[in-house]
Amino acid sequence: xxxxxxxxPVDSEPEYEGLxxxxxxxxxxxxxxxxxxxxVGAGVAVSLSVLSVPxxxxxxxxxxxxxxxxxxxVAYFVTFWSATGQTPGNRVLGIRVRRADGDxxxxxxxxxxxxxxxxxAAIPLCAGFLPILVDDRRRGxxxxxxxxxxxxxxxxxPPAA
Numbered sequence: 001x002x003x004x005x006x007x008x009p010v011d012s013e014p015e016y017e018g019l020x021x022x023x024x025x026x027x028x029x030x031x032x033x034x035x036x037x038x039x040v041g042a043g044v045a046v047s048l049s050v051l052s053v054p055x056x057x058x059x060x061x062x063x064x065x066x067x068x069x070x071x072x073x074v075a076y077f078v079t080f081w082s083a084t085g086q087t088p089g090n091r092v093l094g095i096r097v098r099r100a101d102g103d104x105x106x107x108x109x110x111x112x113x114x115x116x117x118x119x120x121a122a123i124p125l126c127a128g129f130l131p132i133l134v135d136d137r138r139r140g141x142x143x144x145x146x147x148x149x150x151x152x153x154x155x156x157x158p159p160a161a
Contacts, residue, residue: 014151028089081111117142
């Protein structure tokens with residue numbers, strides 16, 4: 001007599017990730033962004049110390065460097081969220097960002113909106129992140145506005161294109 005196969009029920013609801021996991025992933029990403037910025041900044045500073053540059057031009061270079069650093073930070077998140085749904089920090093913790101209405105990764109415009117709203121959510125003493133603690137899909141204000149969720153990455157299933 002053949003043994004009956006035991007089939008596990010398929011859980012259609014993904015595992016939504018909470019505040020602490022997301023915060024640790026963001027801290028890893030912030031460390032990467034900062035490390036690259038420090039290395040590049042040190043290279044610029046050494047170059048400026050060797051070269052004879054007038055003070056006004058040196059100040060303009062430092063202002064430009066600040067803008068480039070901000071652009072680098074934006075490009076980091078938008079590129080990773082749009083390409084794979086995972087920043088390096090998210091990958092380390094096994095989470096990814098996806099659209100709330102499907103399993104697709106974000107468009108660059110949606111990624112940029114999410115990042116802008118993430119920044120605004122942090123301004124009032126991080127109050128924009130409090131809904132993560134009570135929302136059934138653990139979404140912050142930035143996720144609600146951008147139409148995103150943060151889920152376990154499910155390494156056995158790559159994100160849909």
